[in-house]
Amino acid sequence: xxxxLDAAVPLTGRRIPGSSVARAMAGNRKALAGLLILVFFVxxxxxxxxxxxxxxxxxxxxRSLGASAHHLFGTTxxxxxxxxxxxxxTRPILLIAVLSGVFATLLSVLIGVSAAYLGGLWDDLxxxxxxxxxxxxxxxxxxxxxxxxxxxxxxxxxxxxxVTGWSYGARQLRAQALSLRGRDFLEAARVRGExxxxxxxxxxxxxxxxxxxxxxxxxxLYSVLTASGLEFIGLGDTxxxxxxxxxxxxxxxxxxxxxxxxxxAVPGLCIALLSTSFALLNNAFDEIxxxxxRPVRRLRG
Numbered sequence: 001x002x003x004x005l006d007a008a009v010p011l012t013g014r015r016i017p018g019s020s021v022a023r024a025m026a027g028n029r030k031a032l033a034g035l036l037i038l039v040f041f042v043x044x045x046x047x048x049x050x051x052x053x054x055x056x057x058x059x060x061x062x063r064s065l066g067a068s069a070h071h072l073f074g075t076t077x078x079x080x081x082x083x084x085x086x087x088x089x090t091r092p093i094l095l096i097a098v099l100s101g102v103f104a105t106l107l108s109v110l111i112g113v114s115a116a117y118l119g120g121l122w123d124d125l126x127x128x129x130x131x132x133x134x135x136x137x138x139x140x141x142x143x144x145x146x147x148x149x150x151x152x153x154x155x156x157x158x159x160x161x162x163v164t165g166w167s168y169g170a171r172q173l174r175a176q177a178l179s180l181r182g183r184d185f186l187e188a189a190r191v192r193g194e195x196x197x198x199x200x201x202x203x204x205x206x207x208x209x210x211x212x213x214x215x216x217x218x219x220x221l222y223s224v225l226t227a228s229g230l231e232f233i234g235l236g237d238t239x240x241x242x243x244x245x246x247x248x249x250x251x252x253x254x255x256x257x258x259x260x261x262x263x264x265a266v267p268g269l270c271i272a273l274l275s276t277s278f279a280l281l282n283n284a285f286d287e288i289x290x291x292x293x294r295p296v297r298r299l300r301g
Contacts, residue, residue, distance in 0.1 A: 028287065034280030037273055045091040052084035056241045064260055073262040077253040082246075086266055089242035092154065093274065096227045100161040101220035107162065108169035108215055109205070115170075116177030117200055127174070133167040142226060146235040157236065161223045169215035176211050180204060214285035221278035228271050243267035 044051065054060070059079035067074045073082035115126035145160040180186065189199045205212070230236050231244025238245050250256075250264040 028284045030280045030287070031284035034277045034284065037277035038281070041090050041094060041270075041274055041277070044087050045094045048088045048091060052081070052087040054084065056080060056084040056088040057239075064258070067262060073266050074260070076249065076263050077255070077258070077260065078249075082263055082266055085241050085246055086243070086270060089246060089267065090270070092240065092242040093224060093227065093244070093271075096154070096158055096161070097220040097223045097274070097278070099158050100165060100223035100227075101216040103158070103162045104166040104219040105169060105212060105216045107166040108173055109212060111166070112170035112173035113177045113200060113204065113208070116174045117181060117196070117204065119181075130167050130170050130174075133164075134171065136164075138164045142230065143235065146230045154237070154240075157227060157230070158223075161219075161226060165219045165222050169219065172215065173208065173211065176208055177204060180207055210285050210288045214282050217278045217282035217285060221275055221282060224271065224275050224278065243271050 057080065061071065061075045061079045061081060063075065063079045064077050065071055065075040071081050071083065073086070075081055076085070111126050111130060115123045115130075142160055142164050145163075146157065186199060186203055189203050194203075227236070228244040228247070231238070231242065232247045232251065234248055236244055236248075238248055244267075246267040247264060250260070250267075253260075253263075255261070255263040
């Protein structure tokens with residue numbers, strides 16, 4: 001009898017966390033396009049010395065040279081290769097985007113999900129804290145922090161972006177967790193006597209994967225644009241080489257007025273492409289988590 005039952009009931013392995021999200025991404029054109037752009041920049045950030053060896057800040061060439069086979073995007077007004085600076089400037093901006101996105105998302109999950117699941121006084125206090133951060137004007141706060149500290153350390157820049165970038169995601173995650181709090185699978189875990197930490201990490205968070213990833217992409221997009229904007233106006237470390245400081249020096253040396261268009265256009269285009277990548281991935285995860293946002297495909301007659 002046991003053998004019959006074992007044969008009749010197929011054994012199913014435990015579902016790998018995130019596997020449904022991966023399958024949904026593979027069928028989403030926005031996700032694939034955004035991922036291809038992101039992979040391109042990740043490769044540039046991973047092996048910049050292989051692609052453009054040497055010090056990108058060194059003035060080794062003629063000043064303000066045009067595009068050529070030796071200098072793909074020409075040189076700066078200081079005799080630096082624009083292409084080399086673009087390649088070496090990819091890593092800092094990706095570090096800012098990824099680290100800010102990771103830490104802000106962790107903070108959003110910790111505060112938003114905990115508030116929803118714990119409820120009561122904890123929910124009131126954590127929601128009040130989130131609301132206070134939400135109503136603070138973000139741009140003036142970031143400018144003040146960057147103006148005083150960001151030129152000293154990349155860590156301070158990331159910290160400023162995390163402090164100002166977690167609250168909106170926490171509000172979204174709280175709302176999603178509230179909608180899941182009364183589901184049967186969570187009640188079953190409570191009846192089994194599971195700890196709260198186990199229920200949140202093992203039972204609740206896997207069902208919020210797409211929203212958590214979308215929140216990460218949103219913070220990464222915010223971080224790229226904000227960090228580049230701060231560096232462009234001189235509130236970053238202008239001695240470092242990244243896309244924002246390239247724009248700062250191009251503006252400082254009147255690149256557009258002196259026909260050195262590539263000096264300003266190329267890093268600006270890279271910022272736009274990386275931001276587009278995060279925006280496409282963010283929209284894709286929105287569609288994955290919310291079926292109402294998915295495009296309707298026409299049936300073939």
